[in-house]
Amino acid sequence: MARMLRRLRKGFQSLTSFSAATIQPNLSASESSRSEVALLSFFSPKPRDFSLPNSSWGSEMMRLYDHYNSQCEAETEGGQTQGSPWQRLPSYNRSLKYAPGGVYLSKIVQSKARLFTRNIREPGAAFEYALFVNKGEKKCVCIFQAGWLLEGPPGHVHGGAIATMIDTVTGTHATFLSGPIMTANLNIAYRSPIPLGSTVLIESSLDTQEGRKTFISCKVMSTDGSKLHTEATVLFVSINVSHLVRGG
């Protein structure tokens, strides 16, 4: 138990860096990035990155993915990264897999557990999204395509699914900024419904960091920026990993 705790703590300590090794190299063409998903074989020790394009992504998702991805750090031949404030964040079906050795650890610790947003196998059925973080501006952008299993009001996205995405985007952003955190408070104002199947932009920006508290604001908007769908403010509190192991 103590050994597992030490390994977990070490893993989570490295989360803030989201090291270049965990960031996929810049992919310019839609087709090549789609085929990369297919190439991740069952035999690869690398976990599947769910934020890479798949066949369910519509033209707006692909356009925005290419737009943000083209602004991301590109790896040079020497394995160095070129200076760009943008990084695409990988997304696995268990947060534990972010930590070094986490792929193996995730097979031991509650091996059936899966990240809520990444637990439906059928591409396009539920949460399709990719996150890009801007280190300089301390902001994060997510492109999100809402699938048919997320219906709330007929033809529109369920408010709980929207809240889930806001928590996911701001929670990932807060982890990037402050290390291991938990959501303490989430305030949401739903301004206009999101059509099912549509693609929207979710923008997260840091308000303040005060001791253990990280305050973040978030907006969900149409991709042309003309319509505000949802806005939120979120408080995250930094935790020790032992908080999770003890069960809170």
Ligand SMILES: CCCCC/C=C\C/C=C\C/C=C\C/C=C\CCCC(=O)SCCNC(=O)CCNC(=O)[C@H](O)C(C)(C)COP(=O)(O)OP(=O)(O)OC[C@H]1O[C@@H](n2cnc3c(N)ncnc32)[C@H](O)[C@@H]1OP(=O)(O)O
């Ligand atoms: C979860 C770990 C994340 C790891 C991520 C790993 C990889 C990241 C990469 C990708 C991640 C992928 C997906 C991420 C997706 C989503 C992230 C979502 C995270 C969640 O979805 S997580 C589930 C819901 N979440 C809970 O299940 C929390 C239950 N809760 C507690 O576990 C405790 O309650 C806790 C820890 C919050 C605080 O407890 P505590 O004992 O450590 O600290 P304490 O109470 O002393 O508060 C310290 C200061 O915060 C102020 N404060 C506290 N709570 C407040 C509130 N509600 N409103 C206003 N202020 C509040 C106090 O007033 C004090 O302020 P002051 O210092 O000024 O007095």
